[in-house]
Every structure is written in C-alpha cells, then in structure tokens.
Amino acid sequence: MATSEDFGSTEFGDRRHWMGLFAKTDVGDLEQGWANLSDRPEYKFLRAPETGLVMIRGRAGGTGQAFNMGETTVTRCAVKLANGSTGHAYVAGRNRRHAELAAVFDGLMQCKDYRLMLDGALLAPIERKLVSRRQQAAAKTAATKVDFFTLVRGEDEC
Amino acid sequence: MYVAVKGGKRAIDNAHRLLAEERRGNKDVPELTLDQIREQMTGAVDRVMTEGSVYDRNLAALAIKQARGDLVEAVFLLRAFRTTLPRFAASQPIDTGKMTVRRRISATYKDLPGGQLLGPTFDYTHRLLDFSLAEETGDHLPPADTAPADVGRAMPRVLDQLDREGLIESEVPTDNIEPGDLTRDPLSFPVDRSVRLQNLARGDEGFLLALAYSTQRGYGRNHPFAGEIRMGEVAVEIVPEELGFPIEIGEITVTECEMVNQFSGSAEAPPQFTRGYGLVFGQQDRKAMSMALVDRALRARELHEEIEAPAQDEEFVMYHSDAVEAQGFVQHLKLPHYVDFQSELELIRRLRSSFQGQAPAPAAAE
Structure with a gap:
C-alpha cells in the first residue's frame, strides 16, 4: 500500500499527461481499470462531481487576439484517498462517474506503488487506444489527398 | 404598454x-x-x-x-x-496549428506542404438524391480507403507563406488584453474584434450566409480567397486555480477558415493582403466561411474603408445576428396584444371620424 509520502515528487509534466489521458479516454476504460485493481483504496469527496461550463477561446487568424468562441460542458471532481493523496479531475461533458474515476486515478498515480502498476496496466493501453484512433483517422484522411492541376484552356490559341 | x-x-x-x-x-x-x-x-x-x-x-x-x-x-x-450552469474557467486559446487535421484545403495554392485533404465533404458530389439511402444498408458499406499518413506532424498554416514574405498582415497575440464577453457585458459600440468574433461564432448561419453573399455581390466588396479551410480535433486546456498548471479536459472538433482579402495600404504602410477569420464547432465549412467574410467586412473601420453596406455596419450585424433574440422578438407578436390593439383601434376610429368631420363613434363593446 502506497503512502502519502510517496507523492510530492511528481512533476507537473507527468501529471498533466495522465490527467489529459484520463479526461480524453472513454469512461469504460477507467471503470475497467478500477474493477481490475486488486487493492481499491477508500476515498471521500473533497468536491463531489459537479457539472459546469468552460468558455473555449480561440485566436483571430489562429495566432492573434484571443476571443470567446463558445462554451463546453465540463464536470469536475476532487477526492481524498485513504492514504492522504488528493486527486483532481476536469473532464469535458457531463459524466459524473468519469470525473470521479479520473480524480481517483489522479490520486492513485501520485502514489509510487500504484503508479508503477498503473503506468503499464492503465495508462499505456489508454495511450495506445487514443494514438490508434488518431492513426486510423489520419490514414482515412490521407486517402482523400488530391493533386489539383491547372489546365491552360485553348481559346486564345490558333 | x-x-x-x-x-x-x-x-x-x-x-x-x-x-x-x-x-x-x-x-x-x-x-x-x-x-x-x-x-x-x-x-x-x-x-x-x-x-x-x-x-x-x-x-x-x-x-x-x-x-x-x-x-x-x-x-x-x-x-x-x-444559463443554469456555473462557469468554472476560460480555456487557454485553442491551438488550431496543432489540429489533428481531417480536412484541409486551400483555394490559393495548388501545391502546399501537407497537401490538399478533402476529408468527408459534400464538395464535388453531384447533389443527386441517392435512393440507395432509402434502404437501411449502411452496415454493409465498404470501409473508407486508407493511405499512409504522417501522424504527429503539425500541418503548417497556408497563410504563413504569405506572412513570412510580409505580404499579409500578421496576427499577433495580445495576451495582456482580456477578450470581451457578450454573455457577461452588454454591447457598447464600437466594439473590439474579439466581441465581434464571439457574436459571429454564435450568430445565425442563414443570416451570416446572406450577409457574406451580399459582400460578394458588391455590398461591401472585399475580394476574398479561401486561403485555408481546415477541420479536425484540437485539445481544450484549462489552468484550474487549485492546480496552477494547464491540463487537457478533452478534444473538440472545429472548422477554421482563413480568408485572404484585398490589399490595404497607406502613405506609411505598403499594400498587403488582409484577413478575415472564421472558427466554429464541428464540421461547418459554410458557416466558417460566412463568418470569415463578415469578420473581414466588419473590419472596415479599422482598415479605413468606407462603411456603405449592411455587412460593414457592426451595429446592424451584431444586433441582428442572434437567432434566439431575433426569433423571440418576431415571435412575441403571436402573444396576446388585445389591449394594445384595442387602443390602436380606438385611435384609428377617432382619426377617421375627425377626417370625415363627424363626432366620434361610440367605442365598441369590450
């Protein structure tokens, strides 16, 4: 069982990475990951799952002045694990269970023992799935690549 | 009353x-x-x-x-x-340069790095009704073809080529300025471009399409070319206060249109192309293009162009672009106006009788 002393050494970069993966993957993957855990810790909500909005911003011309484009629904959650670790989640959409599990796994990933196990058992498969989804879309898109060519129309000849 | x-x-x-x-x-x-x-x-x-x-x-x-x-x-x-939901945060501006592109075309360059990718489009279809769709045969569709793809390389922006040569105005971030938000602050003219872009993004497609078309037909002409249209997925990132670092909350599909428009120049500045910008949720070329054309038309003041057409008039455009507001005011005419109408009826009776030099007729029974 990991203890709260194990966390704190985690760098933002890694945490950003896994939080992003938990948010982007399907809730079923997290549900399965939770079911597969042999040692499921108790946790309580610091912030029960709640749904709200995030204003999405774009930039004029893609790179210029920022503007408010429109909102998206988002659900957030914060949990305190029995070992003292705190997990957070912000997940686009309105699925409370998704935000809850993402927060729990964020907490677990901050404990060294869990992290060693979850890196291979949960994170790697999620990453493979998201990459493969992207590759499939890219391959289909690539098949629609065109080479336009221009023709000189002959009206002015002869 | x-x-x-x-x-x-x-x-x-x-x-x-x-x-x-x-x-x-x-x-x-x-x-x-x-x-x-x-x-x-x-x-x-x-x-x-x-x-x-x-x-x-x-x-x-x-x-x-x-x-x-x-x-x-x-x-x-x-x-x-x-309106029933609290707003937790505003996102970091999405980076459409890092989009996972599923469609990308340019009408200004035939050959360009990354190529022309049609993606799932109605373009070049014959618009003939497909009666095979009248049957439910979708599960037997042949799968879409695939080709080798370079995943993970960002698709360069078409207009960057012009920008590098200084032939088009640059779009430079101004991050010290908080963008306006018309859901929080009432409109006050003249408005900042950020508020115009927000208004256009949520504006009624039919209204914007018609205005965009009007600029092409000569009411505020600005000689547009579709420099680039791209559609695909981008990450949405926020920086939650309790964390203090950016995290991805998900991916959204957007369509982006960058129009290249006629030059402007002045005694101080050499002539260069100008821009109009469109950005919408999902796959909507028509809306993104309309938005870009109207955005450019509404930049008339900033570019010292004469404001002579409806599409260039920001009050006219922004006060009438919102379908929810427009339908509300038009449709409220259906609701009971019985008392209003009675007073109008009485007035017209009085006017008519004085016109005819007669004493007022007795009011109709309620």
Missing part, C-alpha cells in the same frame, strides 16, 4: 401534450434515439452546438429531438440550459 393576460392553463397543458404526441409521430415507427441523432445527424448537431454556444453533442441531440428537428428552437433550448 404591457398588460398581463390570465387564464388558458388547461388549453396550454393540452396543447403541450398534443405537441408531445405529434413529436413522437406514428408509433408504428421506432422512436428516434439520442445516439442516432448524435451519430447520424452530425450537421444538425454541429450547428446547434455552435449557435447554442455549448459544445456538448449529447445535449445538442436532446435539444434537436425535443425541438422536432427545428434547429433554431433547439439552439434556444441549449442557450436556456447553459
């Missing part, structure tokens, strides 16, 4: 029950599911999310079902729902 009208509760309840029955239609036909709308009516879902100003495919599908496919009504439902 407004005078309240009471009564009619039973009739209203019954009318809504009747609506529910008609919405369901013939019960021998299976009921439409939200999954079906979300997966197979994506054009409607994208439009409702964009104009409803909430990216949530399931909510948009529900709104479309509830509105019986009346998209302006569905937009209204989504806007109303939005």
Whole structure:
C-alpha cells in the first residue's frame, strides 16, 4: 500500500499527461481499470462531481487576439484517498462517474506503488487506444489527398 | 404598454401534450434515439452546438429531438440550459496549428506542404438524391480507403507563406488584453474584434450566409480567397486555480477558415493582403466561411474603408445576428396584444371620424 509520502515528487509534466489521458479516454476504460485493481483504496469527496461550463477561446487568424468562441460542458471532481493523496479531475461533458474515476486515478498515480502498476496496466493501453484512433483517422484522411492541376484552356490559341 | 393576460392553463397543458404526441409521430415507427441523432445527424448537431454556444453533442441531440428537428428552437433550448450552469474557467486559446487535421484545403495554392485533404465533404458530389439511402444498408458499406499518413506532424498554416514574405498582415497575440464577453457585458459600440468574433461564432448561419453573399455581390466588396479551410480535433486546456498548471479536459472538433482579402495600404504602410477569420464547432465549412467574410467586412473601420453596406455596419450585424433574440422578438407578436390593439383601434376610429368631420363613434363593446 502506497503512502502519502510517496507523492510530492511528481512533476507537473507527468501529471498533466495522465490527467489529459484520463479526461480524453472513454469512461469504460477507467471503470475497467478500477474493477481490475486488486487493492481499491477508500476515498471521500473533497468536491463531489459537479457539472459546469468552460468558455473555449480561440485566436483571430489562429495566432492573434484571443476571443470567446463558445462554451463546453465540463464536470469536475476532487477526492481524498485513504492514504492522504488528493486527486483532481476536469473532464469535458457531463459524466459524473468519469470525473470521479479520473480524480481517483489522479490520486492513485501520485502514489509510487500504484503508479508503477498503473503506468503499464492503465495508462499505456489508454495511450495506445487514443494514438490508434488518431492513426486510423489520419490514414482515412490521407486517402482523400488530391493533386489539383491547372489546365491552360485553348481559346486564345490558333 | 404591457398588460398581463390570465387564464388558458388547461388549453396550454393540452396543447403541450398534443405537441408531445405529434413529436413522437406514428408509433408504428421506432422512436428516434439520442445516439442516432448524435451519430447520424452530425450537421444538425454541429450547428446547434455552435449557435447554442455549448459544445456538448449529447445535449445538442436532446435539444434537436425535443425541438422536432427545428434547429433554431433547439439552439434556444441549449442557450436556456447553459444559463443554469456555473462557469468554472476560460480555456487557454485553442491551438488550431496543432489540429489533428481531417480536412484541409486551400483555394490559393495548388501545391502546399501537407497537401490538399478533402476529408468527408459534400464538395464535388453531384447533389443527386441517392435512393440507395432509402434502404437501411449502411452496415454493409465498404470501409473508407486508407493511405499512409504522417501522424504527429503539425500541418503548417497556408497563410504563413504569405506572412513570412510580409505580404499579409500578421496576427499577433495580445495576451495582456482580456477578450470581451457578450454573455457577461452588454454591447457598447464600437466594439473590439474579439466581441465581434464571439457574436459571429454564435450568430445565425442563414443570416451570416446572406450577409457574406451580399459582400460578394458588391455590398461591401472585399475580394476574398479561401486561403485555408481546415477541420479536425484540437485539445481544450484549462489552468484550474487549485492546480496552477494547464491540463487537457478533452478534444473538440472545429472548422477554421482563413480568408485572404484585398490589399490595404497607406502613405506609411505598403499594400498587403488582409484577413478575415472564421472558427466554429464541428464540421461547418459554410458557416466558417460566412463568418470569415463578415469578420473581414466588419473590419472596415479599422482598415479605413468606407462603411456603405449592411455587412460593414457592426451595429446592424451584431444586433441582428442572434437567432434566439431575433426569433423571440418576431415571435412575441403571436402573444396576446388585445389591449394594445384595442387602443390602436380606438385611435384609428377617432382619426377617421375627425377626417370625415363627424363626432366620434361610440367605442365598441369590450
């Protein structure tokens, strides 16, 4: 069982990475990951799952002045694990269970023992799935690549 | 003057029950599911999310079902729902340069790095009704072809080529300026471009399409070329206060249009191309292009052009672009105006009798 002393050494970069993966993957993957855990810790909500909005911003011309484009629904959650670790989640959409599990796994990933196990058992498969989804879309898109060519129309000849 | 009208509760309840029955239609036909709308009516879902100003495919599908496919009504439902939710944060500006591109075309360059990718498009279809779709044969469709793809390399922006040569105005971030937000602050003219872009992004597609068309027909002409249209997925990042570092909350599909427009120049500045920008949720070329054309037309003041056409008049455009506001004011005419009308009726009777040199006729019984 990991203890709260194990966390704190985690760098933002890694945490950003896994939080992003938990948010982007399907809730079923997290549900399965939770079911597969042999040692499921108790946790309580610091912030029960709640749904709200995030204003999405774009930039004029893609790179210029920022503007408010429109909102998206988002659900957030914060949990305190029995070992003292705190997990957070912000997940686009309105699925409370998704935000809850993402927060729990964020907490677990901050404990060294869990992290060693979850890196291979949960994170790697999620990453493979998201990459493969992207590759499939890219391959289909690539098949629609065109080479336009221009023709000189002959009206002015002869 | 407004005078309240009471009564009619039973009739209203019954009318809504009747609506529910008609919405369901013939019960021998299976009921439409939200999954079906979300997966197979994506054009409607994208439009409702964009104009409803909430990216949530399931909510948009529900709104479309509830509105019986009346998209302006569905937009209204989504806007109303939005007001029930707290706003947690504003995102970091999305980086469309890092988009996972599923469509990317340019009308200004034939050959360009990354190529022309048609993606799933209605372009170049013959617009002939496909009667094979009248049968449910979708599960036997041949899979889409694939080709080797370079995943992970960002697609360069077409207009960067012009920018590098200084031939087009640069778009430089101004991050010290908080963008305006018309959902929080009332419009006050003249407005900042950020507020205009927000207004156009959620504006009614039909209105913007017509205005865009009007600029092409000579009412505020600005000689546009579609420099680049790209569609695909981008990450949405926020920096939660309690964390202090950016995290991805998900990915959204957007369509972006960059128009290249006629030059401007002055005694101090050499002539260069100008820009119009469109950005919308989902796959909506027509809306993104309309937005870009109208954005450019509305930059007339900033570019010292004469303002002579409706599409260049920001008050006119921004006060009339919102379908929810427009339908509300037009449709309120259906509601009881009995007392208003009685006073008008009385007035016209008086005017007529004085016109005819007679004593006023007695008022009609209520």
